[in-house]
Amino acid sequence: MTHVASVADTRSLAGRIAPLLVAAACLLAANGLSMTMISVRARAEGLSDALIGLLGSSYFAGLILGVLLTPFLIARAGHIRVFSTLAAISAIAVLAIAFTPAGWLWMGVRLVSGAAFCGTAMVLESWLNSIASNASRGRILSVYRIVDMMAVMGGQFVLPVFGPVGPDILIVLAILFCFALVPISLTREKNPPAPPARLVDPFMLWRVSPVALVAVFTIGLTNGAFRMIGPIYAETLGLGLDAVAAFIAIWVFAGAVFQYPAGWFSDRLDRRHVLGVFTVGAGLACLFISGASSRFELFAGVFLFGGFALPLYSLCAAHANDHAEPGQFVDVVAGLTLAYGVGAVAGPFIASLVMEIFEPAAFFIYTATLHLSLVVFIFIRILSREAVPASQRHRFVWLLRTSPMIFRLARSDKLEDKDREAR
Template sequence: MAHALAPVTALLLSVAFLIAGHGLQSTLLPLAGSQFEFSDIAIGVISSSYFFGLVLGCIGAPYVIMRAGHIRAFAALVSLMSAAAILHPILVDPIAWSVIRIISGFCLAGFYMVVESWLNEKASNENRGTIMSIYIVLVYTAMTVGQVSITAMDISTFVPFAVASVAVSLAVIPVSLTRANQPAPITVVRFRPAKLYRTSPTALVAVLLVGVTQGGLWLMAPLYAIQVGLSTNDAAYFAATIVGAGALSQWPIGRLSDRMDRRYVMLGLAVAAVIISLIFSTLTISGLGMALVLGLLMGIATQPAYAIAASHGYDYAEADDYVETSSGLTLAFGIGSAIGPICASLVMARVGPSGLFLQVAFVQFVMGLYIVSRLFRRGSLSSEEKIDYDYASTAQVGSVISPEPLDLDDSLVISPDEFPAYESEAESPEQQALEGGMAAASNEDEPEARPLKTA
């Protein structure tokens, strides 16, 4: 294990710093927006802007990486994200915050692409699953730590914004100083939603609706907690519990879906989410204990659904289409996540804080109905026809899924040859010395470059 992690330690350290800063911001901004007397709808728009930027990053960030190279693109994106974080207390305006969050989302998408392509190339076929699973666990852990860290700060001051910016800035250092070779140029896989829908309509529709659900929960949960009378610290614990419970329950529920039709598992999660949401929308949260129970149950019922839907999509996809399938699911989730906070804020502004869970109940009810309709239209796969659930390739936080080199159709790939600036810089001895050099294409010890699952 230590031998496998040694080449990627710097990358994982950068991930810990940046995601901790990102997690702090995700909880801080709704709470700070409430203190600045932003309306619920304004906070919803600000929250949705982050996911809108993430979708734009899935489309545009690969070209930034191909033109500048991994290390320089990484440094530029992380530096821009750090600058954006510190602008929030300087430009206290909902429109400005929305623009800043779009920038942050774009930068984070690029960050994921650089880190995951690097991890994927440094891993071997024997340890790739382990390394990527450790990476996913680290992302969830750092996110939770970042959310909880706000309890040690006063959100009415400049301090938490500065801490978030510093944490993001520190992510540049390990990668900038690493002596490891950077990955070969990435390829960009084109996205064909119509084909994805024909292959697995349940996966595409479910992922879109899961995005609506999770986008609203992740970013509006702190505002809900404040509005029902909890303290700032309690709001942070509540939001972190949703994410943490989902991360812990994802693997066992995923393994359960290997033993039965995954649609039944998704349907069970949807029914549970509807029941839990309706119960808690009628109750008054009387303290932190009750809030944590709600967060725990909601996390278990809603967070693993993306992984199950993604696995269902891979069950029906050909091996050569895994990257394209993942690209489509990632984009659909991003679009749904951008819709979720806006819709949740509109409902909360209309009916009060319980509107957040009324939205969850409605969206999950619609998803359940759609899954039932598909159960009557397509039979179940046998166990032999399904792929095994994989924790690393079905998490919604990243961009690389190919466990083996893929033989992609040339019509789906944009060649790096279209970006001569990247190649000419890679051929420069001075640039190779500065950035650690490019991995030799003939090196048999290194796996081939893997394509990113980008839109």
């Protein structure tokens, strides 16, 4: 009887989260594809590297806006209505590109797209968090991460099929955004409680962990820039659309592969040492890419870059939480999100100027310089502050760069209880 009940519970859980995961797959695939598409399309339209960088900056500014506004929208209208509204806005913003002259007006479109995507991600992740129990949280998070990785990787290969210019790719993106509405609109789930709306204290994270603040800001500068400028760099080397799609997909895949060793070592060693090693690895990978002389070397380099660079955010979050007091966990993740967002707003534009003023290879030299400079700061902090004892460290969790609500999903119920008690 126990086995039967367990199977019934599992099926019930699968039935509850399935509509959310289908919607997430559509959204993540569409958003990942749109980020690559807009870079390639803007270049095909003859926009300068600097203006393409500003398109990336506008998108990440929209993410910050979404983080700040979405909790208030959910409290006002509920998860289903907010999700439906923002998914529709995402489709409208994509289709608006077909009717908007290439240039400065696209910045407004990308600002709206960033805010809408962040909002839809926050709705889904807060919804999953309300469903998750302490027993099912790990399974839900693991499946969600797999959906994220497969959707973003698979979405890249839609671009060579339809091409970056013309209306076809925009229609496909709009269909994906609209299709995400179907399972959410038909779900039998009731609206969960709204996530808390909190003001962000930008100085709190510095008091808790200077390493985490500086590192996450640097990661925003580098990873945010790569996500927008990476496709342009690949095109300047003469790669076709299929190779550009593979270039981004390999980067994403490598980040997933390297997450486990990053977590395994950071749970057993001083996290700052692991953070420093992975930061050095990311910097050296960038230098390797800048000197790559063949497609194999380029793809090998971007695999190493993704493997070392993408786990850095999760390492920073784990390190900050080791130093946070109960009651500070939500504020910590808000500070991390803000620091990353500010870096990601500045990163694409600065990187595009570097490419425009110098040669394309300077992009990865610039990125390597940022990573290796961060290593110096980490080393200084290691000398000035003792490591957190292993017995007091929180478990490393692979965090997605979707919305801050993924952090609440990743945390254990025990930590949430402590957080509530402290408040």
